[in-house]
Amino acid sequence: MLMSNKKALIIGNDDYRTASKLRGCKNDTKSVESLLKNNEDGTGNFSVYPHHDLDNQSIKKEIEQFLKRKSSYAIIYYSGHGYINENGGYLCGIDAAKGNIGVSMKWLSRIINDSKIPEITIILDCCHAGEMFNVSCRGDEFSLLRQGVTVLAATTKNDTAAEFCGKGVFTSILAEGLKGAAKDILGNISIAGLYACAENMLSPFQQRPVFKSFVDQITPIRKCIPLVSELDLKKLITDNFFPDPESTITVNRDILNQKKAEFDIPFDTFLILSAYEKAGLLECDTGKTLIETTLEWGKCGLSVYGKHVWQLVKKDRLNK
Numbered sequence: 001m002l003m004s005n006k007k008a009l010i011i012g013n014d015d016y017r018t019a020s021k022l023r024g025c026k027n028d029t030k031s032v033e034s035l036l037k038n039n040e041d042g043t044g045n046f047s048v049y050p051h052h053d054l055d056n057q058s059i060k061k062e063i064e065q066f067l068k069r070k071s072s073y074a075i076i077y078y079s080g081h082g083y084i085n086e087n088g089g090y091l092c093g094i095d096a097a098k099g100n101i102g103v104s105m106k107w108l109s110r111i112i113n114d115s116k117i118p119e120i121t122i123i124l125d126c127c128h129a130g131e132m133f134n135v136s137c138r139g140d141e142f143s144l145l146r147q148g149v150t151v152l153a154a155t156t157k158n159d160t161a162a163e164f165c166g167k168g169v170f171t172s173i174l175a176e177g178l179k180g181a182a183k184d185i186l187g188n189i190s191i192a193g194l195y196a197c198a199e200n201m202l203s204p205f206q207q208r209p210v211f212k213s214f215v216d217q218i219t220p221i222r223k224c225i226p227l228v229s230e231l232d233l234k235k236l237i238t239d240n241f242f243p244d245p246e247s248t249i250t251v252n253r254d255i256l257n258q259k260k261a262e263f264d265i266p267f268d269t270f271l272i273l274s275a276y277e278k279a280g281l282l283e284c285d286t287g288k289t290l291i292e293t294t295l296e297w298g299k300c301g302l303s304v305y306g307k308h309v310w311q312l313v314k315k316d317r318l319n320k
Helices: 025-037 056-068 105-114 169-181 191-201 230-237 267-278 290-295 304-314
Strands: 006-012 047-052 073-079 082-085 088-091 120-125 134-137 140-143 149-153 210-214 248-251 282-284 298-302
Touching: 006 025, 006 056, 025 047, 025 073, 025 120, 025 169, 047 056, 056 073, 056 105, 088 105, 105 120, 120 169, 149 191, 169 191, 191 210, 230 267, 230 304, 248 267, 248 290, 267 282, 267 290, 282 290, 290 298, 298 304
Parallel strands: 006 047, 006 073, 073 120, 120 149
Antiparallel strands: 082 088, 134 140, 149 210, 248 298, 282 298
């Protein structure tokens, strides 16, 4: 079996020796592992390397070895304790203690920026995760990312990460996003979409996620079944549907009975219109649903979002 050229290193630490033990990190890693391994239709996605309860030295070793592996796209996911002091942030191994706090985020930033892997995403579910790639200069903070690197952090520099019912709050949202809550119209899930999910779900009074990125394109990290197939989306701009974005289509109840008449549209066309409506591309002039409009002999057209997608299809930019 061919190994994927996309690889993910997943680390979850629960059983700390001196720091307080956690309950959700191993569960979090198992959830992320299962979702990254395969797309929703069962096809292979990332080759995943899971690890649990690593000490500080082992975390560094695994990250160093992982970044040496050839890959077109790499994800590093960490769930566990995070710590911050005047020297910066740390990812804490299970042996974290005074004088051996953990793996410095400055070291991690440097080794990732030096990696030859063209695209790397770091996902951190720990306290103070937003410290990643922070650099202070004359009292101001800057983020130093090389091109191709993205960071999704569960917390700001000053936040703590919460657990609930044996799972990390942030990773629970992340998992829902990977299952489909963050998918775009083609079913693609990107790291930006996952951030949007987390940012929307977490209130201003909870931990706040952080998103940092320096990329010229966003590569999907998982594929879900889309609301509208790519083939049907390409029909959006055709004469049978919307030859221009301001076009409208008249619908009537005879379509539902599949009767033949000169003014009828084919029933399979109606089914595609229903898919467009579900995806938010369609709106009816009555302000009602497509079914209600059909019963009342009304018109439907493209929504504002639908007109945007129409332009993408027209310019062949749908997958760009």
